[in-house]
Amino acid sequence: MATDKQVKLRIENLSLSFGGVRALIDVSLDVRDNEILAIIGPNGAGKTCILNCISGFYKPQRGEIHYNGQTITRMRPDKVAALGLARTFQNIELYTGLTTQDNLMAARHVLMKQNFLSGALYFGWAHKEEIEHRKTVEDIIDFLEIEPIRKKVVGVLPYGMRKRVELGRALALEPKVLLLDEPMAGMNLEEKEDIARFIIDVFEGQGATYPNTPVLRDGITCIILVEHDMGVVMDIADRIIVLDFGRKIAEGTPAEIKSNPEVIKAYLGQAV
Amino acid sequence: MGLPCGTHNYTYDQDMAIMRTKTHWALLVALLVLLFTFPLYSGGYLLSVANLIGITVIAAIGLNILLGYCGQLSIGHAGFIAVGAFTSAVLTNVLGLPFLVGLIAAGFMAGFIGLLFGIPSLKVKGFYLAIATIAAQFIIIWVINHLKITGGFVGIAVPYASIGGLVFDSEASMFYLIMVIAVICTFFAKNLARTRVGRAFVAIRDNDLAAEVMGINLFYYKLLAFFIGCFFAGIAGSLMAHWIGFMNAEQFSLMESILYIGMIIIGGLGTALGPILGVIFIRLMQQGMMFVAPTIEAAFPALPAGFATGLAPMLFGLIIILFLILEPRGIAHRWMLFKSAYRLWPFSY
Ligand SMILES: Nc1ncnc2c1ncn2[C@@H]1O[C@H](COP(=O)(O)OP(=O)(O)OP(=O)(O)O)[C@@H](O)[C@H]1O
Ligand SMILES: [Mg+2]
Numbered sequence: 001m002a003t004d005k006q007v008k009l010r011i012e013n014l015s016l017s018f019g020g021v022r023a024l025i026d027v028s029l030d031v032r033d034n035e036i037l038a039i040i041g042p043n044g045a046g047k048t049c050i051l052n053c054i055s056g057f058y059k060p061q062r063g064e065i066h067y068n069g070q071t072i073t074r075m076r077p078d079k080v081a082a083l084g085l086a087r088t089f090q091n092i093e094l095y096t097g098l099t100t101q102d103n104l105m106a107a108r109h110v111l112m113k114q115n116f117l118s119g120a121l122y123f124g125w126a127h128k129e130e131i132e133h134r135k136t137v138e139d140i141i142d143f144l145e146i147e148p149i150r151k152k153v154v155g156v157l158p159y160g161m162r163k164r165v166e167l168g169r170a171l172a173l174e175p176k177v178l179l180l181d182e183p184m185a186g187m188n189l190e191e192k193e194d195i196a197r198f199i200i201d202v203f204e205g206q207g208a209t210y211p212n213t214p215v216l217r218d219g220i221t222c223i224i225l226v227e228h229d230m231g232v233v234m235d236i237a238d239r240i241i242v243l244d245f246g247r248k249i250a251e252g253t254p255a256e257i258k259s260n261p262e263v264i265k266a267y268l269g270q271a272v
Numbered sequence: 273m274g275l276p277c278g279t280h281n282y283t284y285d286q287d288m289a290i291m292r293t294k295t296h297w298a299l300l301v302a303l304l305v306l307l308f309t310f311p312l313y314s315g316g317y318l319l320s321v322a323n324l325i326g327i328t329v330i331a332a333i334g335l336n337i338l339l340g341y342c343g344q345l346s347i348g349h350a351g352f353i354a355v356g357a358f359t360s361a362v363l364t365n366v367l368g369l370p371f372l373v374g375l376i377a378a379g380f381m382a383g384f385i386g387l388l389f390g391i392p393s394l395k396v397k398g399f400y401l402a403i404a405t406i407a408a409q410f411i412i413i414w415v416i417n418h419l420k421i422t423g424g425f426v427g428i429a430v431p432y433a434s435i436g437g438l439v440f441d442s443e444a445s446m447f448y449l450i451m452v453i454a455v456i457c458t459f460f461a462k463n464l465a466r467t468r469v470g471r472a473f474v475a476i477r478d479n480d481l482a483a484e485v486m487g488i489n490l491f492y493y494k495l496l497a498f499f500i501g502c503f504f505a506g507i508a509g510s511l512m513a514h515w516i517g518f519m520n521a522e523q524f525s526l527m528e529s530i531l532y533i534g535m536i537i538i539g540g541l542g543t544a545l546g547p548i549l550g551v552i553f554i555r556l557m558q559q560g561m562m563f564v565a566p567t568i569e570a571a572f573p574a575l576p577a578g579f580a581t582g583l584a585p586m587l588f589g590l591i592i593i594l595f596l597i598l599e600p601r602g603i604a605h606r607w608m609l610f611k612s613a614y615r616l617w618p619f620s621y
Contacts, residue, residue: 055485081487093482095475097542106471110487116496119467120460126467134284173486 005032008222009054009177014063016049016246023049024060025246031177036203036223038233041243042266047226048090050243051179054224055087056080067177082110086170087179090226092162096155100146100165103154104137107172137172139213143206144168144198160191167198174215177222178202184229196232199223234258242266307451311444319443325555326450327511328535332547333461334504335532340542341465342497343477344393345401346386348408349532352502354524355382355412356509358422361430361519366421371433371514378510379503385412386502393494409526416521427520430513446515453511457504462544464500473497474542527585534592540602549603557591558584 009031016024024046031037039047052058054065056077065073072080086107095103112133118126141150144164149157154165163183170178180199184192205219227233233240234254242250242257244266250257257263311319335349346352356378363374389408393401416422433440433449440446464470472493475483484490513519531554539550565580599606 057481057485076489077484078487078489081485087485089482093479093485095478095482097478098471098474102471102474106475106483106488107486109468109472109475112468114468116464116469116500119469120464122463122467126463130467131284134287138284169486 005034007031008033008068009224010066011050011054012064012066014050014053014060014065016046016053016058016060022246024053027063027243027246027248029241029248029251031222031224032239034221035238036199036225036236038225038227038237038240039243040227040230040233040240044245045243046246047243048181049246051087051181051224051226054080054085054179078110081173084174084176085179086173086175086177088163088166088170088181088183090181090185092159092166094154094162094166094169097153099151099153100157100168101137101141101150103165103169104140104172105133107169108133108137111174136174136213136215139210139216140168140171143171143201143210143216160187163187163191163195164198167195171202171215171220175220177224178220179224179226181226182228183225184227184232192229192232196236199225200236304455307455308448311447316443319447321555321559323443323446323450323515325551326447326454327508327515328551328555329454329548330450330457330511331505331508332532332535332539332551333457334501334508336536336542336547337461337464337473337504338497338501339533340536340540340546341470341477342473342494342501344390344494344497344501345398345533346389346405346408346498346501347402347526347529347533348389348405348412349501349505350524350526350528351409351412352382352386352505353509353512353528354416354521355385355502356506357513357519357524358416358428358509358521359506360510361428361513362421364431364514365428370435371431372435374514375433375507375510379506382506382509383499383503386498386505387495390495390498390502393498394491406526406529409529413521413524422521423519425521427518429518430516432517433511433514440514450511450515453507457507458544458548461504465544469493469496477542531588534588536602537592537600538595538602540604543602543604545604545607546602549607553603554588557587561587 007030011027011029011031014024014027015022027046027050029037039050041047049058053060054072056072056075056079059074063073064071067083067085070083072083072085095106098106112129114126114129141147144167146161146164146168149161149165154162157165167180167183170180183199184195187195202216202220203223206216208217210216225233225237234257237254240250240252240254240257241248242260242263249266250260250263252260310322314322331349331353334352335346338344338346359381360371360374360378363369363377364371385408389405392404396404417425422428433446438445440449465473472483472488475486475488476490476493476497480490535550535554536547537550538553539548540546561584565583568580568583569575595602
């Protein structure tokens, strides 16, 4: 099984601080292929900071991040995205003036080839490409069950729907690694279950249901999930990393984490 | 978006089409026929107003791409129009090059100068960018006034536009030249807006953080928006120069730049129809004021001198404020509401 669980993303001795605030202190972790890795920890532990460093949005003072043998530390965010890393945000960051469908189409940006000239002329080339990508986007809309809001401007959608559109936008980039920052925060139980099911379905792949959309057909085999809801994390994560005050204090399977005294002290003890 | 009752999309092709029904096509053809036969039944004055509107629409489409779609505020648009006007004037008058060379060069020159002044947009937004672009306005006009080749403070004469043997020396012939280019510009802008680059612009406008993390190169696309927006301004400037026949930098004031922003706000930011409707509204209002002003002054001699002429900018300010309060999405949005009501007919919901 060793080949099965190759390291996809390696974070080495990452340190990040904002003035006097030390957000991350010497954090190292591996994200492997064929696993859902959860990162948990109390508020302000540095979970979002890790994702922001991977995205290239924050520049860590020390440490390196490697993806598929390439160093991506301090790389520009759009280049990281083009390598196949997509994410959602803790506080929804959609393109509020665009429709659901166009939010997803906008995420196809790195996969499309038109430039402003072919786009402005439209007929022929650009038209064909638009249709092609529209098909993938429709598959994702279908998968996430958001057909009714396809043509709605996302700014007016309810919170739960916007969260779902944001997941769709990340999928539309057809990433190799998916980073999810609290995809279930602020949701009720039913909505949480929906999202959990989508995450598992994306991870496992849908095979013949979406034969022409690789991201749904084959799934995304490497997912990082930042989440507060312990129940969900214990259920769907293969491995868990626990952060506290910017340090990694534990790592292991859900069962190991549950019985780790340090974790209980730092996190579970105060949360439960 | 609504479709006329009873119309359904069966393919993505149909869903993406701008023209969905035979009625749409009929309306478009009717509109174009109406537009291009306009000189046949209108006199010189109306034609000159139409020409002014056509040129203004071209420039406004450019600003709409920059501000309406990409969200980059520029208060120097008249400056970039001036770059186009004087580029074309110098190339045709001083160097004796053909009009078409002047026209294209005007677009590129304005585009590149726009790109230069767009560089601050990579670091600053909103208010700060506005100040940086006001600098563009003043620097450009200062340079034109102090260059020998542009005629300095005096200005420069510009020959008639001509293509091959065809000389555009009347309002009517200029009308056709301007409107053909305006229609082409509208077509380009509409297509740009609904494809990859347009979505990237709106993504930057709505959430630049997410846009970058989702793979959009902010550096490239912000500068591209400045280039395209100012390219349109340059084309408009060239047409303006060959239409009026004499260019002086004073014609491109800061007030005119602000007026452009007002026009696309009133028309509807980030919509294809917005610049057209906004330009028609403001330019007609200006013309109306020119008629009304003398009448007011005659009727109320007690008013201070120049009161009526000062009325136009005041009214303009008032209208913008009213639009921002009552219909921030502009006339284009009102039109959409009207259309969707019409589409649902005969049902009321
Ligand atoms: N841009 C920033 N400027 C200053 N401090 C920051 C910034 N971003 C994060 N921090 C600080 O870094 C620390 C870690 O923040 P981070 O957002 O990663 O926490 P988190 O684990 O995601 O918490 P939560 O569960 O509340 O989302 C916090 O103390 C936070 O205040
Ligand atoms: Mg967080």
